[in-house]
Amino acid sequence: MVSPPKADKQLDWYNRYARHIALEEVGESGQEALNRASVLIVGTGGLGSPAAFYLTAAGVGTLGLVDYDNVSLNNLQRQLLHGTSDVGRPKVHSALETLNEINPEVNIHTCQEKVTPESIWDLVSGYDLVVDASDNFATRFLINDVCVQAGRPLVFGAVLQFSGQVTTFTREDDCGCYRCLFPEAPAPQYVPTCEQAGIFGAIPGIIGTLQAAEALKLILGRSGHEVGSTLKNRLLLYDGKESSFRTVKLSKNPGCPVCADPAFDFRRVNYSDTCALEGSPPIPLESLSSTDLSLSAEAAKP
Amino acid sequence: MSVRVEFLGPLKQVVGGEDIIELEADTIAGVIEKLNEQYQGVTDRLLEPEGTLHRHINIYLNEEDIRFKEQLQTALSPGDVVTVISAIAGG
Numbered sequence: 285m286v287s288p289p290k291a292d293k294q295l296d297w298y299n300r301y302a303r304h305i306a307l308e309e310v311g312e313s314g315q316e317a318l319n320r321a322s323v324l325i326v327g328t329g330g331l332g333s334p335a336a337f338y339l340t341a342a343g344v345g346t347l348g349l350v351d352y353d354n355v356s357l358n359n360l361q362r363q364l365l366h367g368t369s370d371v372g373r374p375k376v377h378s379a380l381e382t383l384n385e386i387n388p389e390v391n392i393h394t395c396q397e398k399v400t401p402e403s404i405w406d407l408v409s410g411y412d413l414v415v416d417a418s419d420n421f422a423t424r425f426l427i428n429d430v431c432v433q434a435g436r437p438l439v440f441g442a443v444l445q446f447s448g449q450v451t452t453f454t455r456e457d458d459c460g461c462y463r464c465l466f467p468e469a470p471a472p473q474y475v476p477t478c479e480q481a482g483i484f485g486a487i488p489g490i491i492g493t494l495q496a497a498e499a500l501k502l503i504l505g506r507s508g509h510e511v512g513s514t515l516k517n518r519l520l521l522y523d524g525k526e527s528s529f530r531t532v533k534l535s536k537n538p539g540c541p542v543c544a545d546p547a548f549d550f551r552r553v554n555y556s557d558t559c560a561l562e563g564s565p566p567i568p569l570e571s572l573s574s575t576d577l578s579l580s581a582e583a584a585k586p
Numbered sequence: 587m588s589v590r591v592e593f594l595g596p597l598k599q600v601v602g603g604e605d606i607i608e609l610e611a612d613t614i615a616g617v618i619e620k621l622n623e624q625y626q627g628v629t630d631r632l633l634e635p636e637g638t639l640h641r642h643i644n645i646y647l648n649e650e651d652i653r654f655k656e657q658l659q660t661a662l663s664p665g666d667v668v669t670v671i672s673a674i675a676g677g
Contacts, residue, residue: 327677416677419677420675421675442674442675442677444595444674444675447596447674449671449674470672475642475672475675521594521595532649532650532671
């Protein structure tokens with residue numbers, strides 16, 4: 285964690301964060317709140333790069349980086365934490381070096397492991413909030429489910445081709461989770477990966493930067509600083525071909541088997557397939573009306 | 587009644603890359619039926635074989651998820667905007 289300003293470091297602290305401190309919404313106390321905060325970023329690729337850059341530059345006290353992968357040449361078109369000389373090295377190593385240069389005061393923890401149901405609880409529960417910058421559905425559902433169970437806010441972002449999606453699950457009572465948005469992962473033939481379908485390089489830059497902004501606003505908001513609205517209960521959609529943003533309403537599903545079920549346990553879920561929940565067979569849409577949604581925690585989804 | 591339908595993101599290829607499609611329909615189910623007449627395979631991309639919405643597909647009526655309205659039987663009004671998106675996972 286970044287130390288609170290002391291006499292000998294005070295001038296540097298004011299200088300480094302002067303543009304934040306100058307903001308009425310942030311000020312010295314907001315910057316100190318950022319310095320005390322801890323954020324886990326899952327993935328140091330296209331989304332994780334800009335998110336980590338901005339959270340580090342902003343002086344978030346402790347940053348956790350998880351990524352099992354090594355740097356490949358085809359990463360460099362968009363994954364700005366890593367350089368040409370890093371090809372073949374663990375991503376978390378090059379990320380650490382890059383970020384240390386940006387702001388050596390940030391305490392950065394790296395973990396070069398796959399995120400698994402066995403490992404994720406200790407990771408997530410050790411941080412104030414989580415940024416999902418992963419690249420596959422299984423990991424995304426796992427992160428969501430664990431964040432719900434651990435009570436950690438989650439900033440979600442995803443990209444494909446020219447498109448991006450961002451939202452923030454705050455863990456407040458009136459805010460849902462990723463499974464309220466998409467209850468299960470699609471079968472692989474329905475949604476391609478970036479490797480299969482491509483990704484326009486700047487798109488994850490835009491979406492990952494929005495994730496960083498959401499994370500910073502969450503930290504500030506939770507420490508009593510008024511910085512407007514997060515994307516709580518809204519899904520922001522970016523169309524890079526049209527250069528347009530739009531939002532749709534994100535509703536909490538009162539029958540969500542994860543965030544509406546206090547007995548939910550992610551350890552009972554198989555995350556290798558469609559991340560379906562045991563005992564939650566698909567419910568024919570026609571069998572549910574909007575009023576049914578409030579009836580049963582056993583209803584897997586509307 | 588005339589409504590406007592938009593497919594966002596990679597799903598746009600399902601309707602030949604069209605940005606906005608104007609058509610006549612009374613319900614969301616009617617929209618899908620009309621689209622399937624114009625663009626082969628729309629039904630398969632949006633619905634399970636038994637006729638329910640794929641769980642990775644969301645349809646919004648004027649920015650509200652139809653799962654929280656009357657599902658595929660959600661009624662439409664003239665000028666409504668229907669937006670179709672898919673879950674994506676790239677990062």
